[in-house]
Amino acid sequence: xxxxxxxxxxxxxxxxxxxxxxxxxxxxxxxxxxxxxxxxxxxxxxxxxxxxxxxxxxxxxxxxxxxxxxxxxxxxxxxxxxxxxxxxxxxxxxxxxxxxxxxxxxxxxxxxxxxxxxxxxxxxxxxxxxxxxxxxxxxxxxxxxxxxxxxxxxxxxxxxxxxxxxxxxxxxxxxxxxxxxxxxxxxxxxxxxxxxxxxxxxxxxxxxxxxxxxx
Amino acid sequence: xxxxxxxxxxxxxxxxxxxxxxxxxxxxxxxxxxxxxxxxxxxxxxxxxxxxxxxxxxxxxxxxxxxxxxxxxxxxxxxxxxxxxxxxxxxxxxxxxxxxxxxxxxxxxxxxxxxxxxxxxxxxxxxxxxxxxxxxxxxxxxxxxxxxxxxxxxxxxxxxxxxxxxxxxxxxxxxxxxxxxxxxxxxxxxxxxxxxxxxxxxxxxxxxxxxxxxxxxxxxxxxxxxxxxxxxxxxxxxxxxxxxx
Numbered sequence: 263x264x265x266x267x268x269x270x271x272x273x274x275x276x277x278x279x280x281x282x283x284x285x286x287x288x289x290x291x292x293x294x295x296x297x298x299x300x301x302x303x304x305x306x307x308x309x310x311x312x313x314x315x316x317x318x319x320x321x322x323x324x325x326x327x328x329x330x331x332x333x334x335x336x337x338x339x340x341x342x343x344x345x346x347x348x349x350x351x352x353x354x355x356x357x358x359x360x361x362x363x364x365x366x367x368x369x370x371x372x373x374x375x376x377x378x379x380x381x382x383x384x385x386x387x388x389x390x391x392x393x394x395x396x397x398x399x400x401x402x403x404x405x406x407x408x409x410x411x412x413x414x415x416x417x418x419x420x421x422x423x424x425x426x427x428x429x430x431x432x433x434x435x436x437x438x439x440x441x442x443x444x445x446x447x448x449x450x451x452x453x454x455x456x457x458x459x460x461x462x463x464x465x466x467x468x469x470x471x472x473x474x475x476x477x
Numbered sequence: 478x479x480x481x482x483x484x485x486x487x488x489x490x491x492x493x494x495x496x497x498x499x500x501x502x503x504x505x506x507x508x509x510x511x512x513x514x515x516x517x518x519x520x521x522x523x524x525x526x527x528x529x530x531x532x533x534x535x536x537x538x539x540x541x542x543x544x545x546x547x548x549x550x551x552x553x554x555x556x557x558x559x560x561x562x563x564x565x566x567x568x569x570x571x572x573x574x575x576x577x578x579x580x581x582x583x584x585x586x587x588x589x590x591x592x593x594x595x596x597x598x599x600x601x602x603x604x605x606x607x608x609x610x611x612x613x614x615x616x617x618x619x620x621x622x623x624x625x626x627x628x629x630x631x632x633x634x635x636x637x638x639x640x641x642x643x644x645x646x647x648x649x650x651x652x653x654x655x656x657x658x659x660x661x662x663x664x665x666x667x668x669x670x671x672x673x674x675x676x677x678x679x680x681x682x683x684x685x686x687x688x689x690x691x692x693x694x695x696x697x698x699x700x701x702x703x704x705x706x707x708x709x710x711x712x713x714x715x716x717x718x719x720x721x722x
Contacts, residue, residue: 381567384567387630387639388581403569
């Protein structure tokens with residue numbers, strides 16, 4: 263079997279562009295998904311059914327349906343309703359954020375519930391409000407426990423971002439597919455994409471391990 | 478003199494299991510009320526209702542002139558005036574001892590950090606732990622942790638202190654140091670409600686003993702009366718069990 267490094271070199275600028283797009287889409291989805299996930303996670307824990315029921319439905323929907331279906335739905339159905347036209351990058355970020363929020367919501371919930379309820383009671387007994395108890399006592403302890411789960415979620419998100427190539431978002435996997443179409447070769451494009459994804463997730467893994475040690 | 482806390486018709490149940498039946502109590506300023514009774518008698522639930530860590534279903538709780546179960550009552554403000562000490566200490570493990578004590582005075586009372594720190598060090602001195610100001614709670618023994626928890630509650634300058642089995646999680650040799658701090662507080666005139674199994678403490682420090690069983694106050698009186706001449710069969714049977722060893 264011959265392996266053509268020359269076409270990889272030729273495509274390198276496009277792979278680099280795609281990698282930056284993958285990083286950009288993933289970062290945006292991580293930030294938006296984590297913030298949205300906190301809101302949904304807090305809603306899910308609420309004793310008020312008008313908060314807990316819709317948030318539970320949200321989590322069940324996004325965890326119970328394929329991300330691929332969600333990507334198509336957001337791109338062809340949801341985004342046009344809001345923008346009046348399609349927009350691949352907006353759709354890619356929106357779909358990944360909405361999906362990730364369902365998973366991070368559960369991470370927040372598990373982390374917060376892992377903090378002994380005596381911590382909250384002690385805070386309340388000192389006159390703190392629910393918000394103050396969360397802010398100063400519960401979340402600082404919970405976040406530390408959430409880091410491994412968040413790291414895992416971010417790595418999954420980077421890998422899952424390859425799915426938005428189906429709506430032609432110009433990220434890493436997309437350029438791999440373009441290369442396949444041009445040369446009708448499979449080893450070079452997909453191995454290159456795989457290596458780059460691996461470098462991204464492996465670096466993130468190391469970064470998170472470092473942060474976890476520091477905390 | 479008006480009671481510090483007035484409880485009327487307090488009832489609570491978990492599903493079909495009733496834990497408090499129509500409890501009526503008045504707690505007077507500077508009074509030390511000790512609540513005793515078998516496990517599951519509702520004494521901890523009663524105490525936790527006083528600052529609404531448990532929500533009663535029926536009844537009224539007045540703290541000075543404020544009705545706690547009124548929806549308009551500012552509950553955090555009332556709780557800020559009532560210290561509570563827990564069986565499991567519940568110190569904040571991510572903060573140094575001194576920060577455990579200053580957190581609420583700074584965030585709730587709006588004290589300056591310097592002011593709060595000064596008060597915290599003074600209170601640590603009072604419980605004999607000034608050397609532990611910069612330690613983390615995990616490095617403390619149970620007795621030390623509970624004394625820090627008492628200092629943390631006192632830092633809010635409460636009008637009343639609630640103690641929920643404060644020595645039950647301690648190794649026997651550490652019970653004394655915690656009871657000594659509580660005794661000092663009582664002598665200084667702090668209003669206290671103490672749920673405990675320490676009958677010696679109840680007898681020596683208590684102004685009044687409440688004996689609870691099956692969610693009711695079966696009998697109450699001065700320590701000498703209640704321990705010396707209990708009126709009810711259930712009180713006698715409980716006391717004979719706990720005092721015999």
